Amino acid sequence: MLPLSVQLHQLFTGFTFTFLLQAALSTLALAVAGCSCGLLVGLVVACLRRSRTLYLLPLRMVLVVFVELMRRIPFLVTLFLTLFVLQALGTNLSFFSIALIAVCLIATAYLAEIFRAGFDSVPQPQIDAAKTLNFSPLQILFTVMLPQSWKVVLPPAFSFMVSFIKDTALASQLGVVELTFAGKILITRGYSAFLIYGLVMLVYFALSWPLSLLGAWLEQCTQRAFNPTADAMPAGTTPITPALPNPALLDRR
């Protein structure tokens, strides 16, 4: 093994550095794609599951099966299933694209379920009131249901997304050179395992820490909306703090 000073020097110069950087970018791409797709499509799936329109019934059934199945099989199995299904269909996608698709499917299922629980937490009378006031379905979603679900949705959603960043490491099983796999390769090239895994750890941390901060900040914002500070209230009113759900109980994964 090379002396540590040489390792460090090599690590931060030229090829190795680019190699690690690219791997980190792959991890980031998988996580960002998964989370954005999950948030968007998950929201749509959760909305469709609530619709009562008769001709959407077959679609709703497919979505229920999709969500319940995806949350019950290991990520790794989903990954290989995606690979084999896409290969059987005769597509010629790169392993990275296949990993990307699998990651989107998984995040969609989990976040759809988190949104569903959030929507279910909105009392039906709130929705009835909005209906009698002629709110359109989209207005009910954006002005009543979503604002009232945030406090139930945000904690488990961010906890899912933060752990999802590290779960993208499973893409290495398809040969995608993401962060964890890149670390392994460098160790076989003679780098110190301590050095590399330490570095890999730091990068994972750097990727997920801002997300945790964002989540904490958003949670605070949504709580403030229901729970304005005392000085924002006129004198003589007693603040009645709505009971906040215990985040630990809400994390239903």
Place this chain on the structure above:
Amino acid sequence: MPHLDINNLSCSYGSQPVLDGLSLSVEKGQVVSLIGGSGSGKSTLLRVIMGLTQPTGGSISIGEQAVDYGSAASVRAAREKIAIVFQQYNLFNNMSVLRNVMVTPTRVQKRDERKVRDEAMTLLSKVGLKDKANVYPAQLSGGQQQRVAISRALALQPQILLLDEITSALDPELVGEVLDSVRQLARDGMTMLLVSHEMRFVREVSDQVAMMDKGRIVEMAPPEQLFTQPQQPRTQAFMQKVAWH
């Protein structure tokens, strides 16, 4: 021509009939009160009128316009003319008092924001809640929330107002302030169909009182007549029970 005309209306949850060929009409500017035991279908009737529960038969007209509850457009048109206030207020928890009152005129009816704000403030000061405009519902007492709910309903400028036991969830000392708001509306000539257990109030404010039982109107008469000389045994029994309270 009645302002609100309900004809032979039926509704059932599963196999259990809740409204059973109910007919009722409310003239323009009249206050009609529904009384009757719990579970007799009073709330269901108001929910059907608002298009929240599907009727299984019969018809409802507002003025000359028959409402087709199978058509979203027709239900929308009905909801532009009729507003409802619920027993549990159902204010939007995520909006301030002012926003609760303004949200429908600005977002749904797309009216001018500044004008709506002035109207909303006028409505809130009428019910004595001008200084609570920027407070959230959770910070108000039940009586205050219910008065906001009345303001929210009135902000739509409805022709007909439905009130479902709007004082039932309130502490006794808060009932008066809410009923005062309703009295004022009655004086202003608003057509109202209300459900209430406040018999003294019903007697005072109503033009007609309808006794409901098992999804039908068993008797309908002016308050003095219904309270002092009920004709039907069911009404007599009900009055006797009420008198003891």
